[in-house]
Amino acid sequence: MNPRLHAVLRPPVLAVNTPLARRRTSRTLASTPRPLRLELGGLAPREGWVVTNVNAVTRHFLDATRTWPLEDASVSHVYSDNVIEHVPLEAGRTLFAEAFRCLRPGGVIRFVTPDLRGHVDRYLAGVSPQGDPEAAVYEQYGLTVDHPLDWVRIPIASFGHHTGYVYDFETLAVELERVGFTDxxxxxxxxxxHPELDGLDQRADEGGAQMAVEATRPGDVA
Structure with missing residues (x-):
């Protein structure tokens, strides 16, 4: 869709769909057997999962940076692919804490997100992104990938990441451990x-440009 047309249509579509999608989410969460599997920022239905988003056309609206409409220990798995880099750190901390609260003991969360350290390492090594398979997605979006510094510029300045918080593994691990996650x-x-999380990632071919991070809520599975 033309970006200008999308910008014009999004607000009214969001205003009409969001209340409907919120109610649908409430009904779905209430009727889904516990423990459930929850996807944050998903774009398509996934068998065995409740898939949520905040976009204008989502079926199930859930703002994961606010209190989740779920009881404690009601979720077995949480999955989120290329979402947390779009939200500021404090909002991300709320998301991490809510995930910890809602996961049952032994429950697992999986994040896929750009690896800033991986991008910086490529820049420092002078690796040109032109033609690199791990930068192909950037070229597909029409972004400039002419120089090694674009390895750092793109994950910070593009896709709206400048208003969010981009992680390396060490930082994400500290934030997850901060709310109680282990492993x-x-x-x-x-x-x-974990069979439930295997094969879910949409951008696995980007190699070191993306990282997949898992963590566990401590305790024996109920």
Missing amino acids: VTRSVPGSSD
């Missing part, structure tokens, strides 16, 4: 030791 580990993009 914070990096996974191979597109792969997980």
Whole structure:
């Protein structure tokens, strides 16, 4: 869709759809057996999951940076692909805390997000992004990828990330541990030791440009 047309249409569509999508979310969450699997920022239905978003056309509206409409320990898995880099740190901290509250003991969360350190390492090594398979997605979006510094400029300045918070693994691990998560580990993009989370990632072919991070709410599975 033409960006200008999208900008014009989004507010009225959002105003009409959001109340409907909120009510649909309430009904879906109330009727889904516990523990449920929750996806944040998803774009398409996923079998066995409640998929939520805040975009203008989502079926299930959920602002994950506010209190979730779920009881404690009601979720077994949380999955979020390329979402947390769009929200400021304090909002992200609310998201992490709500995920911890709603996950049952032994529950697992998985984030996929740009790896800022991976981008910086490529810049410092002087790697040109032109033609690099891990930068191909940037070229597809029509972004300038002419020089090594674009490895750093793009994840910080593009896609609205400048209003959010971009992570490296160490920083994300500290933030997750801050709210109580343990066993914070990096996974191979597109792969997980947890069958429920295996094969979900949409951008696994970007290699080191993306990182997949999992963490566990401590305690025995009920």
